Amino acid sequence: MSNIEKEARKKIRRAAINKNWTLFKQSRLGIVGLGIVLFFAFLAVLQPILFLTGVWNEGVYDPVVGYEPERFELLVVECPQQYPTEKYQEPNDCPARGEVNKVLVFDPSVSVGDYYETSLQPAPPSSKHILGTDSLGRDIFSQLMEGSQVAFLLGLLSATVGVALSTILGSIAAFFGGRVDAYLMRQSDLVLMLPFLPLLFIISAFVELKVWHLAVVLGILGGLGGSVITIKSAALQVKVKPFVDSARITGGSRMRILFSHILPNVAPLALLFMVFSVTGAIASESVLSFLGLLNIDMSWGLMIYLSQTDGYIFSGLKYWWLILPAGLSVTFLAGGFYLVGRGLDEVFNPRLRDR
Amino acid sequence: MDENILEVKNLNMHYETISGDVAAVKDITFHVKKGESFGLVGESGCGKTSVAMSLVQLQADNAKISSGSITLDGQELIGLSENELRSVRWDGISIVFQGAMNAWNPVIKIGEQIREAIREHYPNNTKLQNIEKIKELFEMVGLSETIIDRFPHELSGGMKQRAVIALALSCNPKLVIADEPTTALDVVIQDQILNEIKKVQDLLGLSLIYISHDIAVIAEMTERMAVMYAGRIVESGPTKDIFANPRHSYTRALLESTPSVVGDKVKLNSLDGEPPSLIDEEFGCSFSPRCSNPTENCKSGKSEMGLIEVAEDHFADKCCVECG
Amino acid sequence: MKKNLIEVKNLEKYFETSAGLFSRKKSTIKAVDGISFEIPFGESLGLVGQSGCGKTTTARALCLLDEKTSGEINFYNSDTKNMESIDNLNDEELKSFRRNIQMIFQDPYESLNPRWNIKDIILEPLNIHNIGSLNEREDAVVEILKTVGLTPPENYLPRYPHELSGGQRQRVSIARTLIMKPKFVVCDEPTSMLDVSIRISIMDLMLNLAKDLEVSYLYITHDLAVARYMCNRIAVMFNGKIVEIAETEELLKNPVHPYTKRLISSIPVPDPTYERVVYDIDFTELENIISTDTKNIGMVDIGNEHFVATHDVKGIL
Numbered sequence: 001m002s003n004i005e006k007e008a009r010k011k012i013r014r015a016a017i018n019k020n021w022t023l024f025k026q027s028r029l030g031i032v033g034l035g036i037v038l039f040f041a042f043l044a045v046l047q048p049i050l051f052l053t054g055v056w057n058e059g060v061y062d063p064v065v066g067y068e069p070e071r072f073e074l075l076v077v078e079c080p081q082q083y084p085t086e087k088y089q090e091p092n093d094c095p096a097r098g099e100v101n102k103v104l105v106f107d108p109s110v111s112v113g114d115y116y117e118t119s120l121q122p123a124p125p126s127s128k129h130i131l132g133t134d135s136l137g138r139d140i141f142s143q144l145m146e147g148s149q150v151a152f153l154l155g156l157l158s159a160t161v162g163v164a165l166s167t168i169l170g171s172i173a174a175f176f177g178g179r180v181d182a183y184l185m186r187q188s189d190l191v192l193m194l195p196f197l198p199l200l201f202i203i204s205a206f207v208e209l210k211v212w213h214l215a216v217v218l219g220i221l222g223g224l225g226g227s228v229i230t231i232k233s234a235a236l237q238v239k240v241k242p243f244v245d246s247a248r249i250t251g252g253s254r255m256r257i258l259f260s261h262i263l264p265n266v267a268p269l270a271l272l273f274m275v276f277s278v279t280g281a282i283a284s285e286s287v288l289s290f291l292g293l294l295n296i297d298m299s300w301g302l303m304i305y306l307s308q309t310d311g312y313i314f315s316g317l318k319y320w321w322l323i324l325p326a327g328l329s330v331t332f333l334a335g336g337f338y339l340v341g342r343g344l345d346e347v348f349n350p351r352l353r354d355r
Numbered sequence: 356m357d358e359n360i361l362e363v364k365n366l367n368m369h370y371e372t373i374s375g376d377v378a379a380v381k382d383i384t385f386h387v388k389k390g391e392s393f394g395l396v397g398e399s400g401c402g403k404t405s406v407a408m409s410l411v412q413l414q415a416d417n418a419k420i421s422s423g424s425i426t427l428d429g430q431e432l433i434g435l436s437e438n439e440l441r442s443v444r445w446d447g448i449s450i451v452f453q454g455a456m457n458a459w460n461p462v463i464k465i466g467e468q469i470r471e472a473i474r475e476h477y478p479n480n481t482k483l484q485n486i487e488k489i490k491e492l493f494e495m496v497g498l499s500e501t502i503i504d505r506f507p508h509e510l511s512g513g514m515k516q517r518a519v520i521a522l523a524l525s526c527n528p529k530l531v532i533a534d535e536p537t538t539a540l541d542v543v544i545q546d547q548i549l550n551e552i553k554k555v556q557d558l559l560g561l562s563l564i565y566i567s568h569d570i571a572v573i574a575e576m577t578e579r580m581a582v583m584y585a586g587r588i589v590e591s592g593p594t595k596d597i598f599a600n601p602r603h604s605y606t607r608a609l610l611e612s613t614p615s616v617v618g619d620k621v622k623l624n625s626l627d628g629e630p631p632s633l634i635d636e637e638f639g640c641s642f643s644p645r646c647s648n649p650t651e652n653c654k655s656g657k658s659e660m661g662l663i664e665v666a667e668d669h670f671a672d673k674c675c676v677e678c679g
Numbered sequence: 680m681k682k683n684l685i686e687v688k689n690l691e692k693y694f695e696t697s698a699g700l701f702s703r704k705k706s707t708i709k710a711v712d713g714i715s716f717e718i719p720f721g722e723s724l725g726l727v728g729q730s731g732c733g734k735t736t737t738a739r740a741l742c743l744l745d746e747k748t749s750g751e752i753n754f755y756n757s758d759t760k761n762m763e764s765i766d767n768l769n770d771e772e773l774k775s776f777r778r779n780i781q782m783i784f785q786d787p788y789e790s791l792n793p794r795w796n797i798k799d800i801i802l803e804p805l806n807i808h809n810i811g812s813l814n815e816r817e818d819a820v821v822e823i824l825k826t827v828g829l830t831p832p833e834n835y836l837p838r839y840p841h842e843l844s845g846g847q848r849q850r851v852s853i854a855r856t857l858i859m860k861p862k863f864v865v866c867d868e869p870t871s872m873l874d875v876s877i878r879i880s881i882m883d884l885m886l887n888l889a890k891d892l893e894v895s896y897l898y899i900t901h902d903l904a905v906a907r908y909m910c911n912r913i914a915v916m917f918n919g920k921i922v923e924i925a926e927t928e929e930l931l932k933n934p935v936h937p938y939t940k941r942l943i944s945s946i947p948v949p950d951p952t953y954e955r956v957v958y959d960i961d962f963t964e965l966e967n968i969i970s971t972d973t974k975n976i977g978m979v980d981i982g983n984e985h986f987v988a989t990h991d992v993k994g995i996l
Contacts, residue, residue, distance in 0.1 A: 009796075009837035016839075022373055242790035246852075249742045250804045250859070251777035260803075264794040398874035541729035541901055546945035546957060568875060571904075571947035575955065595951045612879040613949045614904035616931055623908065625880035629844050 023347045030343015036336030040148045047145035063146040063298045067137045073115045074100040132321035135310040147300040154215045155278035161219025163274040170231025191224040204293040238265040268348040275341035279334045286330045300326040360562045361387040366423030377633045379405040381586040392563035394577030402586040449528040453535040456515035459507035466503030476526045492521040513544035534566045582606045585641040592669030602671035640674040681719035689713045690750035710736040712919035723896035725906030728916035734899045738865045781856040785868040787848035791840040798836040804859045827854045846877035865897045915939045925985035935987045
């Protein structure tokens with residue numbers, strides 16, 4: 001390869017990236033989605049850096065075993081028998097923030113009106129724990145970052161497995177046709193008919209599901225389902241293109257045509273599928289964790305699950321830092337990937353592109 | 356007879372795209388006389404369809420007419436409201452698009468679709484009157500009456516295209532624009548359609564603008580013609596004069612590169628190079644890179660483009676007339 | 680006596696279609712219905728007819744893309760110096776035989792893989808047949824790009840098809856086709872989608888290459904004017920059958936079959952002073968005669984190597 005050729009190649013690649021980026025930029029939603037995804041990626045990467053540089057002490061901030069409760073001085077009060085009173089409107093108001101019910105202080109030396117020093121779990125956001133701590137005194141923000149790592153790992157791994165599977169099977173179905181096609185299509189129908197969550201419940205009953213197990217299971221289920229049918233129809237369109245005929249006339253083998261001609265041409269569609277299926281994987285993980293069916297150290301779904309088992313989930317917004325950060329993270333990251341998919345659609349979809 | 360039905364003066368139109376403005380129509384001036392058929396010939400991307408779209412103001416959303424005037428029978432079309440345009444579009448000008456035969460709604464009978472168009476413009480007509488009208492139109496374009504009750508997929512390409520022509524004629528337009536109406540059709544069917552168009556034109560005294568990339572079709576169909584290149588008209592005039600005495604190198608190249616089945620087999624000459632990108636700024640004559648005989652002025656980009664009259668009613672681009 | 684490169688005898692290609700969703704009845708479409716022709720070395724045959732007449736089906740059968748229903752295709756074997764049927768080849772022989780036949784397609788936008796750059800596209804045949812070392816292959820690509828007029832080659836090698844114009848893409852197609860030095864190239868309307876001014880340069884290129892590389896073309900087109908420019912002989916096809924076949928000028932000056940006459944008289948003439956007279960025929964009747972007259976199958980030589988189908992067409996003459 002001559003130098004001129006290398007130069008030209010570099011230039012062309014840069015031009016192609018520029019053009020695709022321009023197209024992607026046109027979709028505002030795509031940009032918003034990309035921003036969200038990058039934000040969470042930043043969070044995921046930030047945590048290990050904080051530990052390594054010693055900004056965070058692992059004993060305190062570790063998302064699973066870290067522990068350092070905040071110390072608080074609480075005003076000891078006595079909750080009235082009857083509501084409303086002058087101070088409290090209803091039972092939920094007592095004790096108010098910064099107060100503790102005398103009945104709950106099992107220390108006879110303490111009396112109403114005293115200040116009682118205690119550790120508060122879960123503690124609300126403070127300068128030390130910017131999103132507060134959970135009921136075991138662990139830092140929520142650190143958990144959120146850990147959850148972000150899990151979400152990326154799970155989402156990308158399952159999407160990769162799924163898309164690789166559906167692209168290969170879809171292309172094979174289109175290329176070989178006949179019985180192979182018929183078998184693969186019936187298989188897709190079958191997988192499509194399976195109720196997704198109940199199936200996962202059953203699997204988790206037999207197998208201890210770890211994150212990457214789940215990723216593979218989700219990937220396989222996603223990769224055998226409807227996306228095979230869609231990829232197949234795309235591959236069928238490629239199969240009848242003259243350049244495929246041209247390769248056949250020249251004597252190209254079936255494998256060559258399948259892998260060099262058909263696969264690269266359905267790849268953009270597959271990439272689109274991949275981005276969209278990340279959304280599904282993240283959501284599924286949350287549901288399974290929330291139901292306590294995964295053997296997993298920490299994840300967003302698990303954070304919500306813990307707040308539920310500890311009884312905080314129905315407390316409304318009083319303990320918001322236990323529920324909202326994790327819930328919003330699931331929503332935003334899943335949504336973010338979806339929006340990136342919409343943006344990519346703008347780039348890949350020739351119908352939208354020809355403007 | 357010498358009255359002009361359509362006059363286009365200094366029309367400029369461009370498309371706004373993400374890669375920049377594409378100047379599709381540059382300083383176009385021509386006129387069509389009453390009852391005449393006028394040909395517009397040029398390669399793909401030369402702006403001939405853009406001209407047609409501007410005439411009926413049906414251009415794409417990102418197309419902007421920056422200057423110029425279009426007068427149809429004395430009425431200025433540029434600046435009309437959407438409502439006024441709608442009445443002009445069928446009563447005044449109607450257009451047969453390239454590939455229009457594939458634009459029929461597949462689930463509605465052909466007759467019904469034409470009747471709808473007629474009803475829109477003649478709301479007082481009875482159903483029977485409309486059907487009579489359609490029968491008349493079908494007879495004109497050589498379709499049998501039974502086609503009225505057929506669905507589009509039951510017809511062949513040629514029949515569908517005839518029906519499109521019937522539709523275009525349904526509201527008695529003064530001017531019909533035919534934009535490559537036979538491009539996707541076989542030669543024999545093309546021949547039949549061309550005959551039909553000629554016959555109808557004679558019968559109704561229609562004015563016709565015939566757009567094509569095929570100079571042979573233009574030679575047969577039109578009395579006057581214009582040759583377009585890179586958004587500009589480079590030569591216009593009576594068809595016979597242009598064929599007998601082409602003054603622009605591009606016209607000459609087109610004539611020399613069209614094979615024929617009659618006469619002796621002649622060596623055809625090719626035109627090297629590609630048409631210029633319409634995004635780039637123009638420097639001098641846009642044809643000069645492909646010109647067989649450019650002058651120094653041409654090559655340095657100093658020459659200016661613009662039509663001058665070289666013979667009666669025969670215009671050609673200044674630059675090329677100077678080149679010889 | 681001219682040496683033939685390829686001989687086609689009674690080639691038939693039928694398609695089966697089922698009549699309806701729940702119907703078991705099948706009907707047969709005779710896309711190519713017993714056609715015969717031969718192409719001598721270095722000569723080109725034009726196959727002309729309207730869309731649906733079976734010319735593309737013929738091309739695909741000749742390129743071994745689709746299996747023929749019956750008939751013989753014999754090809755000159757340069758080792759044994761004999762005509763040999765391509766049906767008898769085993770897999771390995773077939774693969775090496777494929778070097779001899781190539782095809783150029785109509786649509787320059789679809790005939791090049793959009794995800795490959797020009798270099799890889801042209802290299803592919805060499806890679807498939809494992810010809811030469813990697814360096815030799817690259818040199819061959821550079822050489823062939825020069826031959827088809829894409830210079831300097833370095834500018835084109837790394838580019839992708841969508842960055843080229845229609846004419847340039849068709850040149851790439853031709854380069855890819857010719858890099859194997861085939862003896863026989865099937866051209867399926869290779870210039871019909873190109874602009875007039877570019878069309879002639881592509882046709883000239885193909886003509887020159889045919890002369891230099893001793894390639895024979897089967898040139899498929901609906902445009903007799905183009906066929907006249909490209910071919911020594913022309914075969915006119917109608918409803919799956921060849922109705923007339925002759926030397927190009929002989930066919931144009933002296934057409935015998937009514938369909939040929941109709942076809943020739945349908946072509947617009949680029950001369951406003953020329954009065955074209957259309958030779959009108961009844962197509963339904965012609966179709967009936969051709970599909971029902973099974974007694975008189977065959978071609979008769981009326982002199983000058985001018986063959987006409989023998990079915991009874993007096994009724995429409």
